[in-house]
Amino acid sequence: MSMTDQSPLGRKLSAFVALSDAELAVLAGLHQRRRVFVAGRDLVHQGQSKQAAYILASGWVCSYKIQPDGSRQIVDFQIPGDFLGLRSVLLRTSDHSFEPIVDIEAAEVLASDLLKAFADTPRLATAIFWAASRDxxxxxxxxxxxxxxxxxxxxxxxxxxxxxxxxxxxxxxxxxxxxxxxxxxxxxxxxxxxxxxxxxxxxxxxxxxxxxxxxxxxxxxxxxxxxxxxxxxxxxxxxxxxxx
Amino acid sequence: MSMTDQSPLGRKLSAFVALSDAELAVLAGLHQRRRVFVAGRDLVHQGQSKQAAYILASGWVCSYKIQPDGSRQIVDFQIPGDFLGLRSVLLRTSDHSFEPIVDIEAAEVLASDLLKAFADTPRLATAIFWAASRDxxxxxxxxxxxxxxxxxxxxxxxxxxxxxxxxxxxxxxxxxxxxxxxxxxxxxxxxxxxxxxxxxxxxxxxxxxxxxxxxxxxxxxxxxxxxxxxxxxxxxxxxxxxxx
DNA sequence: CGCGAAGGCTGACTTCCATCAGTTCCGTAT
DNA sequence: ATACGGAACTGATGGAAGTCAGCCTTCGCG
CATH class of the missing domain: 1.10.10.10 (Winged helix-like DNA-binding domain superfamily/Winged helix DNA-binding domain)
Known part of the structure; x- marks a missing residue:
């Protein structure tokens, strides 16, 4: 698989572990359910529960928390190749919101598919945990x-x-x-x-x-x-x- | 195993998943290599690499980053039942330091033992990831x-x-x-x-x-x-x- | 077309918090 | 017994950043 074929996530992870073709194929498999979201409309809202994770393919997103007094704190920006909501899979309710800053494309990843990918390709799992630690x-x-x-x-x-x-x-x-x-x-x-x-x-x-x-x-x-x-x-x- | 027998970590995790006796036993196994550290002397220092993780058994610790100008930002405090350095296992060098605030007892956990425990008792692994997400x-x-x-x-x-x-x-x-x-x-x-x-x-x-x-x-x-x-x-x- | 909304930009005034420069209190080591 | 260091505590002063109020430009749209 040539460099230019890679998803931004593949490119990023390759900077940490050299991934085999098989591993890259599993990673590509996670990009199946592609969805589009428009700028400004929250993907996930603070307090919402049980949502999937996403891999951002194009565009920019920010994750933020709104205070009761109306002020907001942006926690991080996500750029292509970043995961959205990986962490909040385990917490019952999302503690923050995600807002697309421009129109975006993202792959929806079900928790079950992710866990299967981890079990099948442990090196890929390690690479993804590395990315999460870096975040x-x-x-x-x-x-x-x-x-x-x-x-x-x-x-x-x-x-x-x-x-x-x-x-x-x-x-x-x-x-x-x-x-x-x-x-x-x-x-x-x-x-x-x-x-x-x-x-x-x-x-x-x-x-x-x-x-x-x-x-x-x-x-x-x-x-x-x-x-x-x-x-x-x-x-x-x-x-x-x-x-x- | 009665409530009072439990380690602080066991007690905390039990608030999330009801752990079986077998799972509690594995958890207890992770507490083997008990060590003591004195207040004020850093456990792990910023820039250091390849250190183990710890489970804090008693006492208080803080994790912090020092700025080049000498000021410091404490990122978090750890209390009994908290993990130290779980995240930095994957990053090459620790990006922050740990300082015991009082004399502490902590169990040293080798990455290999931790991974084995995860493989043997997936529900325990889930519980620990929950704790990490909460942190x-x-x-x-x-x-x-x-x-x-x-x-x-x-x-x-x-x-x-x-x-x-x-x-x-x-x-x-x-x-x-x-x-x-x-x-x-x-x-x-x-x-x-x-x-x-x-x-x-x-x-x-x-x-x-x-x-x-x-x-x-x-x-x-x-x-x-x-x-x-x-x-x-x-x-x-x-x-x-x-x-x- | 012209209106409004969003974003960028600026001056005047105010406030919160840092800094400096101490004092007091306590425990411990000489 | 006393000297010292660490922590808590305080008043005075200044500066960094917030707030308020307003203007200008661009762009989409009724």
């Missing part, structure tokens, strides 16, 4: 950012992390990437107000570090940006395949 | 708190959550619990300065909501405290066993 590490890093970084470093770190993640599934380049997020999304993710997000972006642009404009992020000076963010990507753990 | 949900809720709650609500929420968790493993009562954390721990966990933590605690005490003094938390008015915190415990998911 959790990103949430932790997100928490650190919100708790301990000022708004500039927070934004810088966020934009760099996103760039790294996209690169891993073959989207974007060293210099930047297309990004459909609004300043409101950034605000809800970073724990800032939309007004302040705007000011921070302006500042970073004027300092010649990054430009986020018209749905595109350009790294104007990646090194200085990484320095400001104190960006250390080891938690993303992609140094080439571990298991041959 | 992740707590980190998410923590992120929400740091991102979207002001310092009072944040503290209130934290103290209530901890009370709920302790109750699940049979520690503390409806009215309060013993708690060895210092105000510095609270500050590092909640993304506040120690000075401000002190003020917030004073305020909550003066308003007659909670008293945290001399290593003991007392809920003076649990209802009003929960209201201030907008505490909704569904993410903790303990409404009695799901699987009979």
């Amino acid at each position: 959790e590490a990103m949430v932790v890093e997100h928490l650190v950012g919100v708790g301990r970084r000022d708004s500039d470093a927070r934004m810088a770190h966020f934009l760099l992390e996103l760039g790294s993640r996209l690169a891993l599934v073959g989207i974007g380049s060293k210099d930047g990437y297309d990004c459909p997020l609004t300043q409101y999304h950034l605000a809800d993710a970073l724990g800032l107000s939309a007004v302040h997000v705007n000011r921070v972006l302006r500042q970073l642009r004027e300092r010649g570090l990054v430009t986020f404009r018209d749905g595109h992020v350009s790294f104007d000076d990646r090194d200085r940006l990484a320095e400001l963010a104190e960006f250390d990507s080891t938690y993303l753990d992609h140094e080439g395949p571990l298991l041959k | 992740e949900a707590m980190v998410v809720e923590h992120l929400v708190g740091v991102g979207r709650r002001d310092s009072d609500a944040r503290m209130a929420h934290f103290l209530l959550e901890l009370g709920s968790r302790l109750a699940l493993v049979g520690i503390g009562s409806k009215d309060g619990y013993d708690c060895p954390l210092t105000q510095y721990h609270l500050a590092d966990a909640l993304g506040l300065s120690a000075v401000h933590v002190n003020r917030v605690l004073r305020q909550l005490r003066e308003r007659g909501l909670v008293t945290f003094r001399d290593g003991h938390v007392s809920f003076d008015d649990r209802d009003r405290l929960a209201e201030l915190a907008e505490f909704d415990s569904t993410y903790l998911d303990h409404e009695g066993p799901l699987l009979k």
Whole structure:
């Protein structure tokens, strides 16, 4: 199976374990029940129970929690190749919501099919658990950012992390990437107000570090940006395949 | 096996699945290699690789990340019955550190033993994954708190959550619990300065909501405290066993 | 066409929390 | 017995980010 044939998930997992053709075939099998969802209408809503998991094939999604007072915290963004709702399979009710940011395509995966795939191809299972662990590490890093970084470093770190993640599934380049997020999304993710997000972006642009404009992020000076963010990507753990 | 014989982990898992004697025996088997660690000396250090997982038997631990600038963010506290480092088994290097807050006892669990237990007793495996999912949900809720709650609500929420968790493993009562954390721990966990933590605690005490003094938390008015915190415990998911 | 909604952008004012610079209290090691 | 270190505690001051209020542009649509 050639590189270009691979799903984004296949591509991502290949960075961790070298998957055999048989394993790739099982993975492809999980992509059967393809569904389309429109931007803005929640896929899963907080408090809902017993929903399937999804593998995102194209488009962007965010997972978030709404507070009783109406404010929301975006926990993470999902990009092609990411799982949605893998964790909440075991908890009775989903503790958060998923909103497609643009129109998306996703493969619905039934818990039973997933478990069968795990039993048949343990290496694939390991790879998927690796991906889940990495997602959790990103949430932790997100928490650190919100708790301990000022708004500039927070934004810088966020934009760099996103760039790294996209690169891993073959989207974007060293210099930047297309990004459909609004300043409101950034605000809800970073724990800032939309007004302040705007000011921070302006500042970073004027300092010649990054430009986020018209749905595109350009790294104007990646090194200085990484320095400001104190960006250390080891938690993303992609140094080439571990298991041959 | 009677209730009082159970390890804290057994007790916690029993709230999710009713475990058979055979399953409880396997679980007890995982507690073989008992070790003791002294307060303050890190169990696992950020950047370290290939360490075992642990089941905490007694005492308190915190997991945290240190920033290059020296500030630290505590990600979570572990109490008896919690796993340490379950997630980082798959990532090459641990992305965070574990520090015992008091002297602790913990069972060291080798990855191979854990996998064998999973293979032999799938229901136990499910229960442990449930616990892992719940831990992740707590980190998410923590992120929400740091991102979207002001310092009072944040503290209130934290103290209530901890009370709920302790109750699940049979520690503390409806009215309060013993708690060895210092105000510095609270500050590092909640993304506040120690000075401000002190003020917030004073305020909550003066308003007659909670008293945290001399290593003991007392809920003076649990209802009003929960209201201030907008505490909704569904993410903790303990409404009695799901699987009979 | 023109209206409204969504997103981006900005200035003025306010608030929450960090920082600095201490003091007090206690337990323990010299 | 006293000196020391860790933790709790406090007042004064400043700064980072929130809130409020408003303007401009673009784009879809009645």
